[in-house]
Amino acid sequence: MTGTVHETAGQEQVPQFPGVRAVRCPFDPPPGLRALQESGPLTKVRLWDGSTPWFVTRHAEQKALLSHPKVSADVTRPGYPIHTPAAGGGSLSFILMDDPEHARLRRMVQGAFTVRRVEGMRPAVQRIVDDLIDELLAGPKPVDLVEAFALPVPSLVICELLGVPYADHGFFQDNSKTIIKRSVTPEDRAVAFGRLYEYLDGLVGEKLADPADDLLSKVAARVRDGELTRQEAAQMGVLLLIAGHETTANMIALGTLALLQNPAQLALLRDSDDPKLVAGAVEELLRYLNITHSGRRRVALEDIEIAGQVIRAGEGIIMPNDIGNRDPGVFPDPDRLDVRRDARRHVAFGFGVHQCLGQPLARVELQVVYGTLYRRIPTLAAAVPIEEIPFKHDGQVYGVYELPVTW
Ligand code: HEM
Numbered sequence: 001m002t003g004t005v006h007e008t009a010g011q012e013q014v015p016q017f018p019g020v021r022a023v024r025c026p027f028d029p030p031p032g033l034r035a036l037q038e039s040g041p042l043t044k045v046r047l048w049d050g051s052t053p054w055f056v057t058r059h060a061e062q063k064a065l066l067s068h069p070k071v072s073a074d075v076t077r078p079g080y081p082i083h084t085p086a087a088g089g090g091s092l093s094f095i096l097m098d099d100p101e102h103a104r105l106r107r108m109v110q111g112a113f114t115v116r117r118v119e120g121m122r123p124a125v126q127r128i129v130d131d132l133i134d135e136l137l138a139g140p141k142p143v144d145l146v147e148a149f150a151l152p153v154p155s156l157v158i159c160e161l162l163g164v165p166y167a168d169h170g171f172f173q174d175n176s177k178t179i180i181k182r183s184v185t186p187e188d189r190a191v192a193f194g195r196l197y198e199y200l201d202g203l204v205g206e207k208l209a210d211p212a213d214d215l216l217s218k219v220a221a222r223v224r225d226g227e228l229t230r231q232e233a234a235q236m237g238v239l240l241l242i243a244g245h246e247t248t249a250n251m252i253a254l255g256t257l258a259l260l261q262n263p264a265q266l267a268l269l270r271d272s273d274d275p276k277l278v279a280g281a282v283e284e285l286l287r288y289l290n291i292t293h294s295g296r297r298r299v300a301l302e303d304i305e306i307a308g309q310v311i312r313a314g315e316g317i318i319m320p321n322d323i324g325n326r327d328p329g330v331f332p333d334p335d336r337l338d339v340r341r342d343a344r345r346h347v348a349f350g351f352g353v354h355q356c357l358g359q360p361l362a363r364v365e366l367q368v369v370y371g372t373l374y375r376r377i378p379t380l381a382a383a384v385p386i387e388e389i390p391f392k393h394d395g396q397v398y399g400v401y402e403l404p405v406t407w
Pocket residue numbers: 073094095096106239240241243244245247248251291292296297347348349350351353354355356357358359361362
C-alpha cells in the first residue's frame with residue numbers, strides 16, 4: 001500500500017489511503033497509519049515538496065535505522081525529508097549533525113543531564129510544582145493549565161539549570177513556539193531563530209564576563225578555553241532552551257487531558273503512593289501520546305538493506321514514532337492507555353546516538369508532576385468539552401494550545 005503524507009505548510013500531517021476514514025482520536029496516530037503498518041514495515045510516501053522518502057512504521061525497523069551508522073541526521077544533505085520550506089533554516093546545533101561533530105558537542109553538556117545529576121534536582125522540581133499548585137489553588141477558576149502550570153514547570157527548571165532569567169519566559173516561549181510551528185514561513189522562522197540566537201549569544205557573553213554556577217557558564221568557559229566557538233555555544237543554548245521546555249510542557253498538558261479522558265487510569269495514579277507506578281505511568285504516557293509526532297527524519301548515506309527492501313544512498317527516511325509506539329508486536333493492545341503496562345521500550349525519546357539528551361530531566365519533571373497534581377487537586381476536571389480544546393495539529397511537537405480546567 002502506498003500513501004501520501006500531506007505536509008503542506010499549515011496543514012495537519014494525515015496520510016490518506018483509499019477506503020480509510022480520516023476520523024481522528026486526538027491521542028491516536030492518524031487513522032491511515034495502522035493500515036500502513038499492517039501492510040509492512042516500510043513503504044514510500046509523497047511529501048509536500050513532491051519528494052518520496054521511505055516511511056518506516058514498525059518499532060524494530062525504526063530502532064534499527066535510528067541506530068544505523070550510515071543514516072544521517074544532517075538536515076542540509078540532499079534527500080533529507082524536511083517538514084516544510086522553513087524547516088531547513090537556522091542551525092539547531094547537534095540535534096541535526098552527525099558524528100564526530102555531533103558527539104563532540106553533545107559531550108560538552110551531557111554531564112548536566114546524567115541520572116545522578118538530575119536526581120539531585122528532584123527536590124527543587126518538587127518545590128516548583130508545589131508552589132505553582134499553591135498559586136493555582138489560590139487563584140480564580142477556570143484557569144488555563146498550559147499557561148498557569150504546564151509551561152512554567154519546565155521553563156523554570158531549564159532556566160535554573162542553564163542560568164537563563166525566568167523573567168524572559170514570555171520572549172523565549174513565544175519565539176520557540178514560532179520555530180516549531182509547521183505552518184511557519186521561512187521568513188518568520190528566521191526572525192524567531194535570530195532573536196533567540198542573539199539572546200543566547202548575549203547570555204554567553206555575560207557568563208564569560210561574570211560566570212555563575214550554571215550550565216551556560218560552563219559552556220562559556222569552553223569558549224574561553226578555545227574548545228567551542230561563540231556561535232556553537234549560542235546555537236547549543238538555543239537547542240537546550242527550546243528542547244528543555246516545549247516538549248515537557250506538552251507532555252504535562254496533553255498527559256493531563258488524556259488522564260481526564262481515562263478516569264480509571266487517573267484514579268490508579270492518584271490513589272497510589274508507589275513511585276514505581278508513577279514512573280511506569282510516565283513511560284506509558286510518553287508511549288501513548290508521542291508528542292514528537294512528526295517523526296524522526298534522516299537520510300541514507302549508503303545503500304541499506306532492511307526488511308527485504310533497499311534504501312538507496314541519498315534517499316530520505318521518516319520514522320514516525322507515534323505508530324512505532326503503537327506496534328502491537330511490541331505493545332499488546334497498543335491503542336489502550338494502561339499505566340500499569342511495561343512501556344519502557346517506547347521510542348518517544350528516539351533511539352541511537354541522538355536519543356534525547358534531556359530524558360532523565362523530563363522523567364523527573366513528569367514523575368513529580370503526575371505524582372503530585374492529581375493528588376493535590378483530586379477534583380481536577382476539564383472546564384470545556386474536548387471538542388473545544390485546540391490541539392497542536394500544526395506543530396512539530398504535539399499537544400494542546402490551551403487546557404481550561406477547574407476543580
Ligand atoms: C517529554 C519530554 C521530551 C521528549 C518527548 C523529547 C523527545 C526527544 C526526541 C524524540 C529526541 C530525538 C531527536 C532525533 O532523534 O532526531 C530528542 C533529542 C533531544 N532532546 Fe529531548 N525530549 C524531551 C525533553 C527534553 C528536555 C527536558 C531536554 C533538556 C534540554 C531535551 C533535550 C534534547 C536534546 C539536546 C536532544 C538532541 C540530542 C542529540 O541530538 O544528541 N529534551 N528529544
